[in-house]
Amino acid sequence: MPPDPPQPFEFGPPLIGALLRRPLEVVQARMLARLHERGFDDLVPAHLVIMRHPGAHDRRPGEIAAGSGQSKQAINYLLGELERLGYLERRADPDDRRSKRVYLTPRGIEVGMTMREAVAEVEREWAEALGDDDLEQLRALLRRLAAIVRAD
Amino acid sequence: MPPDPPQPFEFGPPLIGALLRRPLEVVQARMLARLHERGFDDLVPAHLVIMRHPGAHDRRPGEIAAGSGQSKQAINYLLGELERLGYLERRADPDDRRSKRVYLTPRGIEVGMTMREAVAEVEREWAEALGDDDLEQLRALLRRLAAIVRAD
DNA sequence: GTCATTGGTAAAGTGACTTGACGACCCTAG
DNA sequence: CTAGGGTCGTCAAGTCACTTTACCAATGAC
Numbered sequence: 001m002p003p004d005p006p007q008p009f010e011f012g013p014p015l016i017g018a019l020l021r022r023p024l025e026v027v028q029a030r031m032l033a034r035l036h037e038r039g040f041d042d043l044v045p046a047h048l049v050i051m052r053h054p055g056a057h058d059r060r061p062g063e064i065a066a067g068s069g070q071s072k073q074a075i076n077y078l079l080g081e082l083e084r085l086g087y088l089e090r091r092a093d094p095d096d097r098r099s100k101r102v103y104l105t106p107r108g109i110e111v112g113m114t115m116r117e118a119v120a121e122v123e124r125e126w127a128e129a130l131g132d133d134d135l136e137q138l139r140a141l142l143r144r145l146a147a148i149v150r151a152d
Numbered sequence: 153m154p155p156d157p158p159q160p161f162e163f164g165p166p167l168i169g170a171l172l173r174r175p176l177e178v179v180q181a182r183m184l185a186r187l188h189e190r191g192f193d194d195l196v197p198a199h200l201v202i203m204r205h206p207g208a209h210d211r212r213p214g215e216i217a218a219g220s221g222q223s224k225q226a227i228n229y230l231l232g233e234l235e236r237l238g239y240l241e242r243r244a245d246p247d248d249r250r251s252k253r254v255y256l257t258p259r260g261i262e263v264g265m266t267m268r269e270a271v272a273e274v275e276r277e278w279a280e281a282l283g284d285d286d287l288e289q290l291r292a293l294l295r296r297l298a299a300i301v302r303a304d
Numbered sequence: 305g306t307c308a309t310t311g312g313t314a315a316a317g318t319g320a321c322t323t324g325a326c327g328a329c330c331c332t333a334g
Numbered sequence: 335c336t337a338g339g340g341t342c343g344t345c346a347a348g349t350c351a352c353t354t355t356a357c358c359a360a361t362g363a364c
Binding site: 305306307308309310311312313314315316317318319320321322323324325326327328329330331332333334 | 335336337338339340341342343344345346347348349350351352353354355356357358359360361362363364
C-alpha cells in the first residue's frame, strides 16, 4: 500500500542515540586504521570486541562473553583466532579446572596500547575543536552516565 | 612466548571510546526491545541501519550506503528484506531512470516513531539520574561534536 | 554420593555481509 | 549524433562472524 504521492516523513533532529553513534564510529575507525598501519593488519573489527577496553587479560572466556553481550561460543571463536594470530593465549585456570584464563602476549599488549593511543589521538583533536574545558566536561558527563548505565 | 608468570597488564581508566560505547548499546537495546514488544518482532539489529536516524525515506539506496559506511550490495540486501517484510518500498526515481528511491510504508513510519520514542524514554531516565541541566549539557556537547565529526 | 549447575568447546547451520560482474542509464567530448 | 567512461542498482557466489544444539568435565549444594 504505497502512498501515492508518497507521504512525507522526516525524523526530527538527532536524538542522543544518533549523537553518540557518529563519534563512536570515528573512534573505532581510527583504532583500526592505526592498528593496520602499525602492522597489525590481520585484525578485523570483530577482534576489537576482545582487545578493547577493559581487555581480556587475565579474564575468563565466560566473563568476556558476559561483558560483551555475545555468547560464549562466539567469544571462543574469536579467542581461537586471536590465539592463532599470536595475540593471546588461553591457559588453564589453577583455581577451577573447568575454566581457563586469557593472557595477552606482548604483541597483544602492543595492540591494546595502540588502541589507547588511537583514542587519545582523537580526544586531542576533539579537545582542539571543542576546547579543553568542554571536552573535559563531556568526559565527566559520560563517566557519570557510565556509572548510571552499568546498572543495566 | 607466554609470560610465565603472566605479565600483568591493565588498561587504565576508560577513554572516550569506551565511554561512548556503553550508553549507545543501552539505547540500541532499548530500541529493539520496544520494537519487538510492539509487534515489530521480525526486525533484527541489522535492519536498524536502515530504519534509524536519519532514515531511508525518500533517499536512494546508494545514498544510504554511503551514509552508513556499508556497500551498496549490503544495503540492497537489507532493503530487499525490509521491503519483503512490508516496511518500505523501492520505486523508480523520476529524475534518473538508473536510480530508485526508498519510501517507508505506514508500518515503516511506525517503526521510525517507535525507535524515537524508545530513545526519548532512555533520555528521560538519564535526565532523572543526571539532572535535566546536565543531560542538556551533554546533548549540547554531543551536538557540537557531531558538527566537528561530520567533516570526516 | 547424587545431581543440578557452571565451566569451555565441537559441530552444523545461518545470514549479514564481501567481491566480482553486469546491463541500464547518464553525461560529456568530439 | 555518437562513443565511451562513469554511475545507478542488482544478481550471484563466496566468506566468516555468528547462533543453535549438544556434550563432557569439574564444581558445589544437599
